[in-house]
Amino acid sequence: MPELDRRTVIAGLPAAAMLAASTPAPARPTGTPVFGAETFTLPNGLTAAVIPMRRAPVVAHMVWYRVGGADEPPGLSGMAHFLEHMMFKGTTTLGPGEFSRRVAREGGRDNAFTGHDYTGYFQQVAADRLELVMRMEADRMANLALDARETESERLVILEERRQVIDNVPTRRFRERLATLLYLNHPYGRPIIGWEHEIRAIPREALLKFHERFYGPGNAILVVQGDVTTEQVRRLAEATYGQAPPSPRVERVRPQEPPAEGERRLVLPDPRVREPQMARLFLAPSARAEPDESDALQVLAHILGSGPTSRLWRALVDPGLAASASASYGGDTVDATEFGLHANPRPGVEPARIEEAVGEVIARLLDEGVTDAEVAQAIRQMTAGAAFARDSLMGGARTIGATLAVDLPLDHVEQWPARIATVTPTRVVEAARAVLRRDAAVTGWLMPGERRA
Template sequence: MSASSLVRRLAAAGALAALSVALAAPLAFSPATPALAVEKGVFFPETFTLSNGMQVVVVTNRRVPVVTHMVWYRVGAADEERGVSGIAHFLEHLMFKGTDTVPAGAFSRIVAKNGGRDNAFTSWDYTAYYQNVARDRLELVMKMEADRMSNLRLTDQVVYPERDVIIEERRQRIENEPADRIGEQVNATLYVHHPYGTPVIGWPQEMSTLTREEAERFYKTWYTPNNAILVVAGDVSAEELKPLAEKYYGTIPARAVPERTRVQEPPISAARRVILRDDEVRQPSIRRNWLAPSYRTDKDGHAYPLEVLSEIMSGGPTSRLYRSLVVDQRVATSAYLGYSPSAWDVSSIGAGATPAAGVPMDKLESALEAEIQKVVEKGVTEEEVATAKKRMLAEAAFARDSLTGPAQALGAALATGQTIDDVENWPVRIDAVTADQVNAAARAVLGKTNHVTGLLLPLQDKGS
């Protein structure tokens, strides 16, 4: 795991973007992305709302004549109706299939011809489309993105071959990858009722029956300007962008959007275990996940302390887990504890490790459990907290300089119920965390016994 919450956020956003149209794969933990530190007076975000309800955020960065243009929809895989899993990601693919003015496949070709690059990604809570282009090509991509927001044209001839594409992607990226398969199964076992337990790409038996009509219905239900956020970062100001936003997005009529309602997880008191054995496993591993609050669902004030705890446990070669399991005991080659609080609903926190050569999995599991129990029972020190916060805040300040990072961080935050103030005040809230708060959060979350343990093992390994 990365050292700071900010870096984890930017890394998560970047990883999703890389998967892009090809696949928005399930993450090991719940939808990631903590807050971004944006210093006032440097890259201070400006915001305004169009008459049709579309929120616009601008982060000015004059260092190079380039902009990142992103449209985020407040809809993802967790908003799908039961029985049509994967429809959000499928529609992401289909958004590149053209309108009356931009034929199928032409969108990306036009962006590339003009020296830019584009892509898209889907998570449980949002779907986003982006282009990185020179400043003087901004109007071009705004025009095309606004066009497909309301004028997508789907036919059987483009829809069903693309359905075959996503089915093949699932086969290659998940079904042929044991590490992804165990992650999918652990996630489905952790979220027994909530839709976060359903993979973003969908379950195979449902993907194979997705129809053009279902894709069109999903599009017409959720893809509307009042359910979207436009984020533009780079060599442009809000004053410069507003006329363009009004010209291209402001003319699209708003439509009523369903309320975002999700079922809640039932109380579960039993520990659960998932074991996957496969001939393709070259590196066995263990992971353990607990449900944890997100920023939005954090009633007890545990989210920011859990971020600091994650840094203490997993923030580099001096962190607790690495020092104990890898350096001192030599039972592991890697170890982590990761937490991602940016989700619309309940999130999760997870720990894991890979064994050193010749170390039995039961020995590694005992060592990992001992470190978790140690922090639950004995807690962390004020010195550990102070050191962790210093690293997190330093890295947040450094990451602020990225062009795409602020756009990704702000979009993900706004799409999962946070505000710009929440994003800006992340450093203040992290800096205010105390050791007592970290220890209370550790006891409340890691002290639970309803976790899920996943073991990934070679087929011939009989040791677990």
């Protein structure tokens, strides 16, 4: 699921680690860790992960809070994202905007993002400036100042952000409305940025309570990647974050989805749309709930929709029915997630023909299965980029942080290549049969045309 950045919308996290793996491995292998992260926990409850990378004297510093849009009270959607904005508006020692200005003066950069399951803050700075950003981040963890005027001013900024990145972007309006159909009861159906009328209603006092409840060290994860050692980070963490009083880990209690029954459909016309777009979504288990099935669904998504050699591409794009076709699955969530099929018809091709072709691809896969060669190729392609993942200063920090923030174990990332190599054709088809149920799908079309009043 996408994240909402305070400056832009981010499509998703970097893929988990990718190592070359051309042959299946034993059932539960122990391979070389992808990032080699080391972890420790401070007495006040803060979890920390360190990824040494000594190629250049720079570091990526991240703090993740186990709270996102799905943890907000009913009727106050957008609160997690609103608080993310307010974290830049000053503390008892720093004035509004001073955090980012100080990072910039040191030659660094900073930003933040909000997802359904977490909120994250990061800086990239020279290694000898790590203590500075840790001290400032620890300061706003404990001493956030929510000035009333700043709060109301930022509310207007967020409302304008919603207009810019959601209301004025047809594909994002489409995705927002589809989510409300896929999730009948779960808060994943609410937009991360919030509904406009609820953003207007969020009280300053509720933001303060939200910060007090969720922004303690026991609910936070520190991730540092770069030119450091674990002992260096531990020492700095104890001197900064370690000064905050202990806080409990906040348990997530969320409404869950009832069994999916009955196909749901959406047709959303928009005069700014030139060509139709189709999305068919299915509710799918997360890696937390069904780790083996989640691995198989990753391979299934690759076989179905990973480019010119995929089944959807060959069935829709090669014959000229569609300009593009793809599949998606993101299992690194706290609760049930989505498996998606997507297509953009070529001019003159009727939506019914696209749906028929997509249905034929799925029916054939369920009837005939997938081949050993398809699975082996998918595994090779999925795991081919691990060396590049290791070279990215932010890639490891983002992947490790997101994994820990949704309560997956560190090995979910570190052993991913060896684990994904154990997926078999049988497991892929079993996962497809469990998830790709047309009688429980959400099918949406974004169409050219006038918006209804």
